[in-house]
Amino acid sequence: MKKKMIGIALIAAMALSVTACGNTNNESSTTAEAPETTAADTTAAADSETEAEKTEAEVKTDALAPGDDDAAGFTEYPIFEDEEVGFLNVSAVYFQPVPMSGGNENTEDFNIHLEADVSALENNLGFGVGDWVPYMTVDYKIIASSGDTAAEGSFMVMSASDGPHYGANVKLPDADTYSIEFTFHSPEENGYLLHTDAETGPGGSFEEYFKDGNLKVTYEGWDYVPQEW
Amino acid sequence: MLKYFVMTCEALLTAAILTGACMGYASAHYRKTGKPIVLIGALLGVLGAGVMAFLKNATKLIDTSLWNMRNFIAAAIILVLFFVASALRRPLKTAGEYIPPCLLALLPALVIFYALPDVLAYPYVILLTEKSVLSTNFLLKTIGIILGICMCLLVVVAVYHGMRRMRNPFGFVFLTLLLLANTARQVTAVLRIMLTKRMIASNHTLFAIAKFSSNHENWFTFAAILIALVIPVILLIQNAKITETYHNPAEHRKLRKKQRMARTWSGVIMACMVFSILNLTGIKAYANREIELSPVEDSLIEDGNVVVTFEQVEDGHLHRFAYTSDDGVKIRFIVIKKPNSSAYGIGLDACDICGETGYYEKDGQVVCNLCDVVMNINTIGFKGGCNPIVIPYNISNGKIYVPIDGLLEYEKEFK
Numbered sequence: 001m002k003k004k005m006i007g008i009a010l011i012a013a014m015a016l017s018v019t020a021c022g023n024t025n026n027e028s029s030t031t032a033e034a035p036e037t038t039a040a041d042t043t044a045a046a047d048s049e050t051e052a053e054k055t056e057a058e059v060k061t062d063a064l065a066p067g068d069d070d071a072a073g074f075t076e077y078p079i080f081e082d083e084e085v086g087f088l089n090v091s092a093v094y095f096q097p098v099p100m101s102g103g104n105e106n107t108e109d110f111n112i113h114l115e116a117d118v119s120a121l122e123n124n125l126g127f128g129v130g131d132w133v134p135y136m137t138v139d140y141k142i143i144a145s146s147g148d149t150a151a152e153g154s155f156m157v158m159s160a161s162d163g164p165h166y167g168a169n170v171k172l173p174d175a176d177t178y179s180i181e182f183t184f185h186s187p188e189e190n191g192y193l194l195h196t197d198a199e200t201g202p203g204g205s206f207e208e209y210f211k212d213g214n215l216k217v218t219y220e221g222w223d224y225v226p227q228e229w
Numbered sequence: 230m231l232k233y234f235v236m237t238c239e240a241l242l243t244a245a246i247l248t249g250a251c252m253g254y255a256s257a258h259y260r261k262t263g264k265p266i267v268l269i270g271a272l273l274g275v276l277g278a279g280v281m282a283f284l285k286n287a288t289k290l291i292d293t294s295l296w297n298m299r300n301f302i303a304a305a306i307i308l309v310l311f312f313v314a315s316a317l318r319r320p321l322k323t324a325g326e327y328i329p330p331c332l333l334a335l336l337p338a339l340v341i342f343y344a345l346p347d348v349l350a351y352p353y354v355i356l357l358t359e360k361s362v363l364s365t366n367f368l369l370k371t372i373g374i375i376l377g378i379c380m381c382l383l384v385v386v387a388v389y390h391g392m393r394r395m396r397n398p399f400g401f402v403f404l405t406l407l408l409l410a411n412t413a414r415q416v417t418a419v420l421r422i423m424l425t426k427r428m429i430a431s432n433h434t435l436f437a438i439a440k441f442s443s444n445h446e447n448w449f450t451f452a453a454i455l456i457a458l459v460i461p462v463i464l465l466i467q468n469a470k471i472t473e474t475y476h477n478p479a480e481h482r483k484l485r486k487k488q489r490m491a492r493t494w495s496g497v498i499m500a501c502m503v504f505s506i507l508n509l510t511g512i513k514a515y516a517n518r519e520i521e522l523s524p525v526e527d528s529l530i531e532d533g534n535v536v537v538t539f540e541q542v543e544d545g546h547l548h549r550f551a552y553t554s555d556d557g558v559k560i561r562f563i564v565i566k567k568p569n570s571s572a573y574g575i576g577l578d579a580c581d582i583c584g585e586t587g588y589y590e591k592d593g594q595v596v597c598n599l600c601d602v603v604m605n606i607n608t609i610g611f612k613g614g615c616n617p618i619v620i621p622y623n624i625s626n627g628k629i630y631v632p633i634d635g636l637l638e639y640e641k642e643f644k
């Protein structure tokens with residue numbers, strides 16, 4: 001009888017846990033507080049926040065392309081959100097490795113697709129606030145808790161169903177607390193020009209933002225665990 | 230081929246051991262109903278895995294992590310129910326002969342439903358890069374997958390025969406150990422999924438558990454292998470000599486045959502498990518070994534240029550050269566004569582995306598050493614994607630001149 005009671009209690013506990021999980025899953029997004037973050041600009045006179053701050057980050061299902069109404073979308077996992085550096089607002093997310101055009105179809109040797117979502121803040125370069133900023137070379141570096149570099153490279157420029165972004169498939173097989181560093185080169189390096197006359201020019205220059213070198217965002221404390229996609 | 234053989238075995242081995250153990254236990258302890266019920270469960274798992282593989286790769290409907298979490302929680306509940314139903318077998322009378330094996334059958338069904346879809350999807354993943362089912366690479370990799378599945382089927386059969394010959398209480402003990410090892414893996418996986426999806430707030434302890442279990446996930450597979458390795462040892466001890474009484478030579482011969490069969494299957498299990506350990510350690514390391522780049526070839530330095538003669542590179546193969554900077558950094562670049570052309574593809578032996586990993590030649594194609602992307606030889610020397618970083622060069626008098634200043638700009642790419 002005792003065994004039976006224990007069994008029933010165990011089943012009830014498990015059933016409750018399933019119900020709880022089910023409730024969470026029914027929502028398309030789950031809000032949780034991200035760990036303390038440090039955004040530091042080490043090479044440029046950027047207005048990145050240097051003090052630790054709390055950011056709200058959501059695991060969210062991304063918007064779908066118009067007309068794609070039979071799908072559930074893909075889930076983006078945030079690393080950090082809305083770090084500001086120079087005229088850039090930067091967020092980092094990751095999700096499953098994706099095949100890309102141009103001979104980049106291989107996904108089997110990668111663990112994640114890392115993405116830097118970059119939009120313009122108030123600026124005098126002609127970009128509307130919230131616009132994607134093109135023509136930049138964006139380098140990424142992921143540093144393990146041991147101090148070793150776990151992955152590094154330059155992002156490619158691409159479009160997904162939610163628009164253009166800088167991203168790359170990255171091999172990151174080990175769970176760890178990583179630091180992640182994005183370095184933004186001036187669009188001018190890749191031949192992006194600005195009108196300079198008073199009548200049609202936006203009034204500013206890239207030198208204003210890049211006079212001390214590239215812009216850099218560093219985020220420490222990314223608790224990462226590989227997923228099965 | 231070898232890589233896919235290892236990947237398939239790694240993905241399916243735990244499921245194979247568990248399926249064989251459940252089937253063998255059910256066959257021995259629920260003689261009338263056990264074996265067919267568990268077999269049906271396993272087949273349902275295979276069927277479900279086929280549907281899941283299709284949905285995962287052909288639609289956007291599946292969130293794999295969520296499905297895995299549901300699967301693991303269901304498995305934990307069913308495991309508890311199985312133990313309760315087994316304890317109540319006698320009071321349940323006729324139902325007691327059906328309910329426990331039915332619950333037991335759901336466990337291999339769920340573990341197959343979890344493990345098999347990825348293996349079934351391997352050909353689809355291979356096709357993303359190989360493009361054609363008629364390519365040699367696709368064929369070889371598919372053979373690797375098929376051999377891996379055959380290996381795991383052999384494990385199912387061997388463990389089944391071992392478990393059904395195991396006398397009590399060992400059968401129940403080994404089944405329980407295997408199921409608990411699998412449940413431990415699933416519990417840590419659920420924790421990881423919940424942390425990643427932020428269903429639960431993370432803290433240092435939870436993340437430490439998630440990190441440890443993720444970085445040592447193969448320990449659970451090795452635990453299952455080690456538990457399965459004890460089965461033949463117990464079987465050999467139990468069948469060292471005939472202890473049952475017999476009344477005539479025919480009965481004696483029957484007992485001796487039973488003894489021989491137990492020894493045979495013990496050997497098969499042992500061979501399978503030892504091979505599995507080798508497979509997941511040495512063979513896996515060999516299959517995933519880094520490809521060694523061809524050596525740097527000699528070149529001349531003239532007037533601030535690295536000079537390569539046409540004769541050195543006119544064979545149409547990939548050639549690697551380097552300039553060593555004052556800091557001792559070897560800045561490598563590649564040269565390949567383009568097919569059906571007198572032009573040369575020249576670029577750094579590194580790309581923006583994969584860094585200094587380099588390129589190698591395979592079957593007449595140039596391949597990135599890190600991401601396996603096959604380059605279009607005609608586009609080497611052009612910017613973009615995983616192409617070699619473009620470097621300045623001049624061609625005159627049958628020689629290629631690569632300015633050292635141009636190479637030094639990329640010194641930081643090579644550490």
